[in-house]
Amino acid sequence: MTVTASRSAKVTLQGDRQILITREFDAPKELVYRAWTEPELVRRWWTANRGEMTTCDIDLRVGGSWRYVMVTPAGLEVGFHGEYREIVPGERLVTTEVYEGIPDAETHAALDTLTLTESDGRTTLTILVEHPTQEGRDAHVNSGMEDGLQDALDLLEQAVTALH
Amino acid sequence: MARAATTADAFNAVAEPRRRQILDALAGGELPVNDLVQRVGLAQPQVSKHLRVLREVHAVEVRDDGRRRLYRLNGEALKPIHDWVAQYERSWSERFDRLDTVLDELKQKEEGDDGDR
Numbered sequence: 001m002t003v004t005a006s007r008s009a010k011v012t013l014q015g016d017r018q019i020l021i022t023r024e025f026d027a028p029k030e031l032v033y034r035a036w037t038e039p040e041l042v043r044r045w046w047t048a049n050r051g052e053m054t055t056c057d058i059d060l061r062v063g064g065s066w067r068y069v070m071v072t073p074a075g076l077e078v079g080f081h082g083e084y085r086e087i088v089p090g091e092r093l094v095t096t097e098v099y100e101g102i103p104d105a106e107t108h109a110a111l112d113t114l115t116l117t118e119s120d121g122r123t124t125l126t127i128l129v130e131h132p133t134q135e136g137r138d139a140h141v142n143s144g145m146e147d148g149l150q151d152a153l154d155l156l157e158q159a160v161t162a163l164h
Numbered sequence: 165m166a167r168a169a170t171t172a173d174a175f176n177a178v179a180e181p182r183r184r185q186i187l188d189a190l191a192g193g194e195l196p197v198n199d200l201v202q203r204v205g206l207a208q209p210q211v212s213k214h215l216r217v218l219r220e221v222h223a224v225e226v227r228d229d230g231r232r233r234l235y236r237l238n239g240e241a242l243k244p245i246h247d248w249v250a251q252y253e254r255s256w257s258e259r260f261d262r263l264d265t266v267l268d269e270l271k272q273k274e275e276g277d278d279g280d281r
Binding site for chain 2: 034048
């Protein structure tokens, strides 16, 4: 099932455990890879407009780990971390991804596969997010649509959590 | 999470590829089960089983038309999925828009470097 919103990122739910995100960039894949893996560049886009990035650690080697943390204007800290499993510079990156805001976070780690393919100087980026269980995918999905308390902090938290 | 881990919700209903095929077929208008069997390419008992799941979450509704039963899509039941995907997509789009800016600068720098040589 594909639902396309106003802008050009495309998100598809695949089966019961996968989420696929795709987007095309007007740049060669080497540059997209750099923007994805160099901390000083990641800091500039990863939070979108939702907070300040306080931690951006990248140990780019197989078995190395990464950790991204941002703090929202309301003071909410949102952290993610993972481990690099496969690295093909400029082309492919496989990492685990743990959202630190849920109980038993490690057991709900997703496996993310980033793929970059270039054609005529433009790069298509795809991220396949694969959850170990359907419950994990659903929790990920639900994190952006829970209809509980509607106070400002909750709304902000939903918006931020939906980033991942 | 607000939602219990049950099989009876829209996300589960559309997780199965055959059920998505049925929904796609019904997106064009209401159909009797025989037409669905033809379009999806499954035996009638299997199509009926999928239709039962889809009806449980109200993604599909049914009405009697003389001796036929006609199935139709109820888009409202799929709205939570649409809403979530739209929000997730918006978040990623905002990130990617900022990434565009970073990439433009990297490209300009590279061109500048080439010019120096």
